[in-house]
Amino acid sequence: MAEEPVIYTTEGAATGPLLVIHGGAGKRRHPYPEERDEQARAAIRRALDAGMAVLDAGGAAVDAVVAAVHVMEDDPTFNAGRGAALTSEGRVELDACLVRGDGSTGAVTGVTTVRNPIDAARAVMDETRHVLFADPRKAQLDEWGVEQVENDYFVTQRRLDQLHELQSLPDGGYDRPGHGTIGVVARDATGAICAGTSTGGVSNQMPGRVGDSPICGAGTYANQATVAVSCTGTGETFIREVAGYQVHARVLWAGQTPGEAVARVLAAVEDRGGDGGIICVPAHGEGVVGRNACAQMDWGYAFGDTRVTHS
Numbered sequence: 001m002a003e004e005p006v007i008y009t010t011e012g013a014a015t016g017p018l019l020v021i022h023g024g025a026g027k028r029r030h031p032y033p034e035e036r037d038e039q040a041r042a043a044i045r046r047a048l049d050a051g052m053a054v055l056d057a058g059g060a061a062v063d064a065v066v067a068a069v070h071v072m073e074d075d076p077t078f079n080a081g082r083g084a085a086l087t088s089e090g091r092v093e094l095d096a097c098l099v100r101g102d103g104s105t106g107a108v109t110g111v112t113t114v115r116n117p118i119d120a121a122r123a124v125m126d127e128t129r130h131v132l133f134a135d136p137r138k139a140q141l142d143e144w145g146v147e148q149v150e151n152d153y154f155v156t157q158r159r160l161d162q163l164h165e166l167q168s169l170p171d172g173g174y175d176r177p178g179h180g181t182i183g184v185v186a187r188d189a190t191g192a193i194c195a196g197t198s199t200g201g202v203s204n205q206m207p208g209r210v211g212d213s214p215i216c217g218a219g220t221y222a223n224q225a226t227v228a229v230s231c232t233g234t235g236e237t238f239i240r241e242v243a244g245y246q247v248h249a250r251v252l253w254a255g256q257t258p259g260e261a262v263a264r265v266l267a268a269v270e271d272r273g274g275d276g277g278i279i280c281v282p283a284h285g286e287g288v289v290g291r292n293a294c295a296q297m298d299w300g301y302a303f304g305d306t307r308v309t310h311s
């Protein structure tokens with residue numbers, strides 16, 4: 001029988017601007033050195049500051065999410081943007097999704113040259129009538145003004161070493177998600193909420209594999225009636241559980257608190273053999289961070305002058 005998921009709640013942020021960030025959750029194949037965890041906390045702190053600068057200036061939740069995601073994507077500590085997990089071919093294929101509480105959605109999957117995939121997701125949201133693009137053409141990305149780089153920019157020695165280690169194992173290490181997907185959820189001064197997630201997927205994944213992160217309702221979801229949600233972990237199980245939408249549905253129709261809803265969804269994910277974590281910010285009330293008891297998680301939250309980070 002799986003242990004109860006672990007739930008943390010922000011304290012003192014029931015109303016007003018609030019930002020919650022995760023830097024990935026899952027079982028770790030090796031314990032991380034303390035130095036790595038310090039880097040993760042420092043990066044989350046910088047991302048919290050970047051997002052709060054937007055919210056403190058009266059900016060929109062969506063802009064705060066994008067600002068914070070940028071910091072996390074640029075930091076090689078995490079499995080998003082530079083430093084992302086590698087496919088079995090040693091390349092990077094990136095996914096990102098942005099969902100606002102009013103239903104506006106933009107997502108990309110399998111992008112290989114977009115420096116900050118969240119910018120491409122934002123362009124899909126703002127510039128098109130569509131929701132999800134698979135590997136948009138270079139000319140299209142140029143037209144959207146999205147910065148592009150060579151695929152080599154994303155590849156780090158740490159990820160190459162990890163890939164070689166996984167490929168030497170009989171199962172390809174596939175039961176261990178490439179820890180470090182990032183996600184941000186925010187509420188602004190008007191009460192509007194937004195969620196964003198960015199990832200390189202799972203280390204040693206088959207080229208073309210898509211996880212939960214870019215799928216609205218699975219790894220990323222927001223609904224102004226309830227919550228904004230970003231997930232991390234074994235993507236296949238989060239898709240099968242329609243995890244983000246399920247948190248919303250439990251709050252809306254089952255009358256559960258966001259903390260209860262997150263715990264029940266994580267339990268359902270574990271029942272399917274997955275693990276990971278979920279962050280959520282409700283339109284009204286305290287933010288929530290949850291993880292399976294077997295998983296480690298990097299996370300943080302900010303409101304007013306308060307900054308909390310954990311790894």
Ligand code: ASP
Pocket residue numbers: 024025026079177178179180181199200201202210211212213219231232233234235236276
């Ligand atoms: N959920 C991501 C995916 O399956 C991986 C992760 O969060 O570590 O692509």
